[in-house]
Every structure is written in structure tokens, then in C-alpha cells.
Amino acid sequence: MSTQPIYTQDDEKKPLVSFIITYYNESVDMLKECVNSILSLSLNAAERQIIVVDDGSDVSPIDLLIELSSDIIYVRQPNLGLSRARNRGIGIAEGSFIQFVDADDYLLTNTYEQCLDIIRYRETDMVLFQATSSPTSTPHSEADGPMSGTDYMAHHNLRGSACGYVFRKAILHDLRFREGTLHEDEEFTPQLMLRAENVYSTEGKAYHYRVRKDSITHKTDKRWRMRRLMDAEQVIYRLKNKADHLPVSERIAMERRIAQLTMDYIYNVIRITHDATHLDRVLQRLTKHDLFPLPDKHYTKKYQCFRMLVNTAMGRRILMLALRVKG
Known part of the structure; x- marks a missing residue:
């Protein structure tokens, strides 16, 4: 791996990663834990952009986020669904890469650092990683790749969750989440994958998800x-x-x-x-x-x-x- 970051002149003017956090009636403490997991990464303020999109929660959490106000962009919209919230975040995102995070989940800092190293030091469009319900994880020393998204999808079962990878914003073009429907990740992810020329995959568990009985998937x-x-x-x-x-x-x-x-x-x-x-x-x-x-x-x-x-x-x-x- 090169020891010099791969940056273009334009890249230096914008954040490396935009983190889009979608929020709807979750515990504010969970949201804070989510944001703090991003702040714990080896990204300085200029290298990160944290966007919290509140999808019309019953009560806005903004008054309880004062201590984080200088680190986040908070946007509130009517309750229009997860797809609209993510699309809103994409419209605001200025980073070279995008990472989606649900407000009740968080990144496992030591493992996610490997993903950051890949996008810093290698030519890549997407880094895939694992999720876990465990609060801790152990980084893996190497990642598979590069390979095209087409080749990856032809030989592997794809995990549909849009939170399971960090990707280069430029490959999106006009692709957005379909609004007004469920299973939006399953439609979005394979189309995005086909647009990726350089994909890396790691077995590292970099994303912590909470198993909640009141979540959408457990209704x-x-x-x-x-x-x-x-x-x-x-x-x-x-x-x-x-x-x-x-x-x-x-x-x-x-x-x-x-x-x-x-x-x-x-x-x-x-x-x-x-x-x-x-x-x-x-x-x-x-x-x-x-x-x-x-x-x-x-x-x-x-x-x-x-x-x-x-x-x-x-x-x-x-x-x-x-x-x-x-x-």
C-alpha cells in the first residue's frame, strides 16, 4: 500500500467523507453515540462532514445536541421516509465519499479505520465491510481487491444494506433511493455496485447495529x-x-x-x-x-x-x- 494519500487538487478542498445519519424518534443518547463514533475516527474537522437528517421526529432533538452543534449539519424535514431522508443527505453531501449510518447504530472506530486507510491510499470506488451486534470488533489485516463491482456481484452474495459500505460520491450520477417504498436498499445497492470500477471487501466488522423490537424491520x-x-x-x-x-x-x-x-x-x-x-x-x-x-x-x-x-x-x-x- 502506498504511504502517500491519494488526493487530487479538488479533493483537498472538500471533506474526505460525508456521513449521512438518518434520524426518526430514536433516543437522543443513541444519536449522540452515533455522532461520537464518527468524531473518534482519525479524520480532522476538514476531512469529515456529519449530516443528521431528521425525518420529521415527533420532537426535534436539536436542543439536546448543543454540544455537537459545531460538528454536525442538522436538517429537519416532514416525515417523508428513509429514502427521502437519505436523498436529502446526498444533496447536501460535499465529501468525496459517502457513508450512511442509522441513528440508532454506530461505527466501530478501530475497524472502520481500515476502510479509511483504503480510501486514502488506494484507488477505490467502494469499500465493503461487515456489521455486527457486538459492541467490539477486531480489525482484519487485509482486504480483498480491487475488483469491479460487476465481478464482485457475479461471484458473491451481496449484502443489500446501504450502511454496509463507504462509496465514492462521483459514481452515483443520477442514482437515488426510490421514495415511497420499502426495501429501498435492495434496489439501490446492486445498481450502485455495477457503477463501481474498484471495489475492496473486508471481513472486518466496522458497523454496530442494535437489535430493537420496535425497529421497522422487526414490526x-x-x-x-x-x-x-x-x-x-x-x-x-x-x-x-x-x-x-x-x-x-x-x-x-x-x-x-x-x-x-x-x-x-x-x-x-x-x-x-x-x-x-x-x-x-x-x-x-x-x-x-x-x-x-x-x-x-x-x-x-x-x-x-x-x-x-x-x-x-x-x-x-x-x-x-x-x-x-x-x-
């Missing part, structure tokens, strides 16, 4: 869960439509991601509904879009096993029974 209301399923299906269709118009290598990479998402979607339909009739209707719709039966690919052992089961009526009955018991 148990049936109507909410059914909406998540419907939105997930629409994401798959939109990605399939985009894949049909991509160059061959990019299409192959996107098809792997689509197959993974389709597998996950069918699994969740079975797990959440326990309804064979509903599952049949879902599979009929997927068939019309050439998404079912699942393609005969050797992506992972898990994929091959699930495909073997779900592509037959008997296998689907086994899955239905197994997930009902697991339930």
Missing part, C-alpha cells in the same frame, strides 16, 4: 409485513427489467442478485403467511416474469438446496411444514 403487524412482502416483489421486478437491458457481464451479475432476492422473497412468503394458496399465486406471478422456477445455478449450497425444494410441489410442502414449526 410484527400483519398488514405491515404484507406490505414489506409486496414491496420486495416489486423491487425484484424492477431489477429484472433493468437486467434485461444491461450488457452481458452486468446482466449475469444482476441475475445472481435477483435470484438471491427471489429466493429470500419466497422463503419469507412461506414463513410469514403459512398459506399454500397465497404462495401459489406468488409463484404464478413470478413465473410470468421468468423468475420461477429458480434458475439452475450453483451460487451457494443454500441456494441449490432451496431451489431443489421450492421448484417441486412436494418440496414446497416440506418447506411449508418446516417453517411453520420453526415459526
